[in-house]
Amino acid sequence: MVQRMLNVVGQPVLRRDGMGHVLGKTTYVDDITYPDMLHLKMVRSPIPHARIKGIDFSEAEKVPGFVCYLTHKDIPKNVYTILTLIGVGPDEEPVLAEDKVLYNGEQIAAIVAETEEAAMEAVSRVKLDLEELPAVFDVEEALKAGAPILKPWGTNYFIYDYEYGQQNMFRKVRFGDVDKAFDEADFIVEECYQTSPIEHVPSETTACIAKPEADGRITVHTNTQALFFSLDNTALILQVPFQKLHFVGGTVGGGFGGKVDVIVEPIATLAAIKTGRPVKYKFTREEEMRVSSSRGAWRMYFKDGVMKDGRIIARKVTTYADSGAYNRHTPYAVTKHVANAAGPYRIPNVWIDAHCVYTNRQPGSAMRGFGVTPASFAIESQMDLIAETIGMDPWEIRFINAYRDGDMKPHQKVVEDATLIEVMQTAAEMVGHKLPEEYRKMSSSNREGGNHG
Amino acid sequence: MASKIVNFTLNGRPVEAMSKPLTTLQAILREQFKYTATKSGCKQGGCGSCTVLVNDEPIMSCLLPVENVEGQEVVTLEGLLQSEDGLHPIQAAFFERFAVQCGYCSPGMIMISKALLEQNPQPSREEIVDALTGNFCRCTGYEPIIQAVEEAARRMNGG
Amino acid sequence: MTTKEYFLPQSLDEAVGLLADHGPSLLVIAGGTLAMPLINEGVSMPETVIGLQRAGLNNIKRTNGSLAIGATTTLTRMMADHTIPLLQEAAHHIGGWSIRNMGTVGGNLFAPPPSGDFAVALLALDAQVKLVSNNSQRVLPLTEFYTGFMTTALQPNELVSEIMVPVPKGKTAYLKYGRRHANTPAIVTVAVHLILENRIVKDVRLGLNAVGPYPIRAEAAERVLIGTTFDQEAIAAAAHAAAEECQPFTDSIATEWYRRRMVGVYVRRALTQLAG
Structure with missing residues (x-):
């Protein structure tokens, strides 16, 4: 009986969708076509920060195949924020820019045409009257007095509703007394860590097709990674009942977090409603690189207080996450970040401030462990630096400080099912590193052994 | 803007394509013949998802005006065996060795592997890597794909 | 469209x-x-x-001591010709297989840096280009073909029909450094042709790409080498001169600062190969 139950666990199982892939029969969004399908292309800002003084469509309208254009005035609820569905606000990103653009490539107006080529040509003939404004590209510059202010509420940072209704300009964690611990520490180890934006480069670019149905509903074929997220946001933006939209998805030609934003669906759906015809909106590769969300850039200042025996007794972290021009998923990433910035280590005194900062860059968003991955880069670089500073083996410093079941993490969560010690023991074995007996005998399930004793 | 009729052989059958000037082979395959296994990942010649064979040589169909293939032989993934019972050994190896994840690069990978194994039935690992270097995969990390091509070579050589 | x-x-x-x-x-x-x-x-x-694919320019002719390469000869076809191994290697370093099946030797002359690496080998080999119009024909050394970033000596009514490459008399080396091992734009590309007599440099041509507005000859480095004993000291001096004289740029592949440093490193490595 047990054997029968385990014929999947531990065994390779052929992919359910693999046969379609090798036969070339899997249907991606781009493979769907309708006889009367229209194509949507976007007029984008060529500069990172500007006031929009005028848009002239007169030459674009003359292009053979031109059908219509859409601006923010056509969109029932133009300003939104994706994470409104989990209570994050306020709304701050326009589907199509209103009076200002905040990044190079921002969507200003949609052109709908009979063919992709006609749409591209019409886009090239739209004349934008833009007044260029000073731009800010650095997270710390953006927080200084005198920096160009990007948000209507008058700051360049996201405001978190913290406990007791108190508003904060950052996410914070307070645990123990770091200043007292720094006074007691034998060593202070400080460093700044910076990551760069990374594009997901999915093989298939972001795309959708919105098709009006005879019953009044709209079918939307999309390669989103978050089908109901996209449906719900589209319904909210277009102010239509959720049941009016039928989202079809699940086949995604690579995502990695790059397809959880809701960019193409609302505007294509609106164009389908306006024209009564199917409308396709597919990013070119250049658009995917230039305007789709990237992994954000993070700057993290670490200060650790360390004892001669290797124990980290205090950690102070100040982080500036570059959200780019809009929220997308960065406010949430910062929340994940503060929960992880102490790392998988038992540190009794921790102080973390993490700022979600707006700049005139392409918005950052989700990508594989966003918020946590940059923290891990900083934490593990810092662990090596500590080991080097106090003259200790880098394996040893990690065993000494590893958290174990029952420890309290700085954000007030008790550690359960810890496996760090066991993972390190296995890793050491796999790379042929001989660990001292003391560390080979350690276990995550109790606090025997190691300097924490 | 007069369209032209272009004659070529597609997966063994003579076809006629109606082409506006400079229309790519990729566009004709996907939009006119509805052979959508040939993907459109970048239209820059940068990703290899549109790789097809022209006279047994791999090319990027997104960069090739269809008028250039007048009188030539074009083979796409649809030209390989098309049933689960009669897979080409390369298709079978890709499926069984987990060389597919999102699947978007698979048609191009399979076609360029086919060209490689026809020209070089027993390629070294280095030769496989060299042949596939213009075809991008963002999911697998390439290792399962390289192993699938090695496995396909063994099977095609009766191993 | x-x-x-x-x-x-x-x-x-x-x-x-x-x-x-x-x-x-x-x-x-x-x-x-x-x-x-x-x-x-x-x-x-x-x-x-x-x-131009049907215009009859896709052929390689061997004539006394040189190769005449038709402008639309593909890079794959070039790789298959064993006459000048440096050209095979240069062709192999461009794109992937499918791109080499399409891209041509003549077309690659028009690829702006950091692409366009075939010309580096051609510069090292002292190649000439044949320019043809409906009423004229002229031959230019490749060094006179480029006039600026994405500009050439080509007149509006002219085509590049052929590239003539003398079979090298000395030793050659080719190194391309990019962000990936293959199918990559260059951080720097180096090609060298060197003639030694009793360890004295009799003649040298050093081509560089991705460190100027077009593929260039490192003439100052060549002057450093000619007439000197070919030893580590001479190689270091030439590498230094090349790094000084090149005009690198910053793009998404590498910074100007890094490219200049790498010119020194890769010129030294290429020359060291020939010293071995």
Whole structure:
């Protein structure tokens, strides 16, 4: 009986969708076509920060195949924020820019045409009257007095509703007394860590097709990674009942977090409603690189207080996450970040401030462990630096400080099912590193052994 | 803007394509013949998802005006065996060795592997890597794909 | 696509005739690997395009001591010709297999840095280009072909029909350094042709790419070497001179600062290969 139950666990199982892939029969969004399908292309800002003084469509309208254009005035609820569905606000990103653009490539107006080529040509003939404004590209510059202010509420940072209704300009964690611990520490180890934006480069670019149905509903074929997220946001933006939209998805030609934003669906759906015809909106590769969300850039200042025996007794972290021009998923990433910035280590005194900062860059968003991955880069670089500073083996410093079941993490969560010690023991074995007996005998399930004793 | 009729052989059958000037082979395959296994990942010649064979040589169909293939032989993934019972050994190896994840690069990978194994039935690992270097995969990390091509070579050589 | 006409001339005469008729409004393509991405993206919207693939220029002829390479010879075809191994290697370092099946030797001359690496080998080999119009024909050394970033000595009614490469008398080396091992734009590309007599440098040509507005000869480095004993000291001095004289740029591949440093490293490595 047990054997029968385990014929999947531990065994390779052929992919359910693999046969379609090798036969070339899997249907991606781009493979769907309708006889009367229209194509949507976007007029984008060529500069990172500007006031929009005028848009002239007169030459674009003359292009053979031109059908219509859409601006923010056509969109029932133009300003939104994706994470409104989990209570994050306020709304701050326009589907199509209103009076200002905040990044190079921002969507200003949609052109709908009979063919992709006609749409591209019409886009090239739209004349934008833009007044260029000073731009800010650095997270710390953006927080200084005198920096160009990007948000209507008058700051360049996201405001978190913290406990007791108190508003904060950052996410914070307070645990123990770091200043007292720094006074007691034998060593202070400080460093700044910076990551760069990374594009997901999915093989298939972001795309959708919105098709009006005879019953009044709209079918939307999309390669989103978050089908109901996209449906719900589209319904909210277009102010239509959720049941009016039928989202079809699940086949995604690579995502990695790059397809959880809701960019193409609302505007294509609106164009389908306006024209009564199917409308396709597919990013070119250049658009995917230039305007789709990237992994954000993070700057993290670490200060650790360390004892001669290797124990980290205090950690102070100040982080500036570059959200780019809009929220997308960065406010949430910062929340994940503060929960992880102490790392998988038992540190009794921790102080973390993490700022979600707006700049005139392409918005950052989700990508594989966003918020946590940059923290891990900083934490593990810092662990090596500590080991080097106090003259200790880098394996040893990690065993000494590893958290174990029952420890309290700085954000007030008790550690359960810890496996760090066991993972390190296995890793050491796999790379042929001989660990001292003391560390080979350690276990995550109790606090025997190691300097924490 | 007069369209032209272009004659070529597609997966063994003579076809006629109606082409506006400079229309790519990729566009004709996907939009006119509805052979959508040939993907459109970048239209820059940068990703290899549109790789097809022209006279047994791999090319990027997104960069090739269809008028250039007048009188030539074009083979796409649809030209390989098309049933689960009669897979080409390369298709079978890709499926069984987990060389597919999102699947978007698979048609191009399979076609360029086919060209490689026809020209070089027993390629070294280095030769496989060299042949596939213009075809991008963002999911697998390439290792399962390289192993699938090695496995396909063994099977095609009766191993 | 706004292209109204795509010509596929069946001969060189027909091609230059079309050029004479249409003048500078005509976009000339061969393999299409440079022009088609821009057309697909809507960056370039040419009304009239001429494709050279059928114009009879895809052949390699061997004549006394040199190769005459037809302009539309593909990079794959070039890799298969064993006459000049340096050219095989240079061709292999461009793109992936499919791109080399399409991209041509003549077309690659027009690929702006950090692409266009085939010319580096051609510079080291002292190649010449044949420029043909409907009423003229002239031959230019490749060093006089480039005039600036994406500009050449080519007149609007001219085509590159052929590239003539003397079979090298000395030793050659080719090194390309990019962000990946293959199918990558260059951080720097180096090609060298060296003739030694009793360890004295009798003649040297050093081609560089991705460190200037077009593929260049490192002439100061060449002057450092000529007439000197070919030892580590001379190699170091030449590498230093090349790093000084080049004009690198910053792009998404590498910074100006890094490219200059790498010119020193890769010129030294290429020359050291020939010392071995």
